[in-house]
Amino acid sequence: MTESYGWVPEGVDISVPDASRVYDYALGGVHNFAVDREFWHRAEKMFPTARLVARANRAFLGRAVRHLSELGVRQFLDIGSGIPTLGNVHEVAQEADPEARVMYVDIDPIAVQQSRSLLTGNPYARVIEADLRKPDGILYHPEVLDLFDFSEPVAVLTVAVLHFVPDGDDPVGLLHRLGEPLVSSSYLVISHLGPDATPEGREAQEQARRLYEKTPTPVVIRTREQVAALLDDSFELVEPGVVSATEWRPDPDESGDPPQPTALVALARKRNRDAGR
Ligand SMILES: C[S@@+](CC[C@H](N)C(=O)[O-])C[C@H]1O[C@@H](n2cnc3c(N)ncnc32)[C@H](O)[C@@H]1O
Numbered sequence: 001m002t003e004s005y006g007w008v009p010e011g012v013d014i015s016v017p018d019a020s021r022v023y024d025y026a027l028g029g030v031h032n033f034a035v036d037r038e039f040w041h042r043a044e045k046m047f048p049t050a051r052l053v054a055r056a057n058r059a060f061l062g063r064a065v066r067h068l069s070e071l072g073v074r075q076f077l078d079i080g081s082g083i084p085t086l087g088n089v090h091e092v093a094q095e096a097d098p099e100a101r102v103m104y105v106d107i108d109p110i111a112v113q114q115s116r117s118l119l120t121g122n123p124y125a126r127v128i129e130a131d132l133r134k135p136d137g138i139l140y141h142p143e144v145l146d147l148f149d150f151s152e153p154v155a156v157l158t159v160a161v162l163h164f165v166p167d168g169d170d171p172v173g174l175l176h177r178l179g180e181p182l183v184s185s186s187y188l189v190i191s192h193l194g195p196d197a198t199p200e201g202r203e204a205q206e207q208a209r210r211l212y213e214k215t216p217t218p219v220v221i222r223t224r225e226q227v228a229a230l231l232d233d234s235f236e237l238v239e240p241g242v243v244s245a246t247e248w249r250p251d252p253d254e255s256g257d258p259p260q261p262t263a264l265v266a267l268a269r270k271r272n273r274d275a276g277r
Pocket of ligand 1: 019020021023057058061079080081082083105106107108111130131132133158159160161164217
């Protein structure tokens with residue numbers, strides 16, 4: 001690729017589609033390239049509700065952060081945070097409390113750079129480049145230790161990112177490790193790609209999933225039961241359990257939104273035991 005973009009960090013390969021940029025495009029953002037847009041159009045052709053799924057997921061994220069803020073949570077660790085777009089976690093959390101702390105984490109250098117530039121001048125929101133599959137690199141990151149008080153509740157957000165973690169990378173163990181230092185009244189937020197409701201939909205979704213095999217982050221689709229099984233006994237699922245994003249505490253003006261069974265979401269609470277690192 002011969003194009004050059006001032007905002008692209010050195011060493012980033014923009015000749016292959018990337019999950020953060022594809023999702024940015026799906027939500028109407030501008031930090032994406034021809035290869036991401038073409039990828040998205042192919043996926044959408046196979047799976048026409050893909051954009052609605054992306055929007056339902058994003059709307060869930062906002063509602064979950066608002067709900068947790070109402071429960072008194074003031075620290076948010078947003079892993080797989082993506083390229084900033086509408087309704088970013090710090091905007092929602094700091095509306096409830098301007099001193100709410102938010103640490104964004106992403107593996108994509110462009111997502112990290114765009115977040116950093118958006119957060120300039122915000123003393124309570126930061127971003128680091130790190131990998132969900134290496135939880136100690138997040139928990140022990142100097143910026144995380146500096147920003148968070150682990151004697152207070154923390155919400156760990158894994159929103160539209162666990163489906164990039166195959167079983168071989170032990171997602172159950174990763175979530176357990178991330179939960180270990182958290183005190184009770186801490187929470188884990190999950191959203192995850194699930195199977196479509198109809199055989200035709202599942203076939204179309206399977207074709208779109210195969211497209212992702214060509215990206216650095218192939219996708220794993222998990223059923224409700226498989227998503228619930230990502231949690232070991234250090235977390236308990238909060239009502240309504242694992243449900244479609246549109247069914248999770250919808251705002252009154254969202255009650256007419258079409259159900260999106262492929263966006264599975266859940267909120268879980270850390271069980272009341274002594275925390276320890
Ligand atoms: C679909 S976006 C979701 C963005 C945001 N959480 C949301 O739901 O609106 C998924 C993000 O996860 C990031 N990601 C994928 N694998 C990751 C990993 N192992 N560690 C950290 N981030 C990862 C991608 O770079 C991308 O920005």
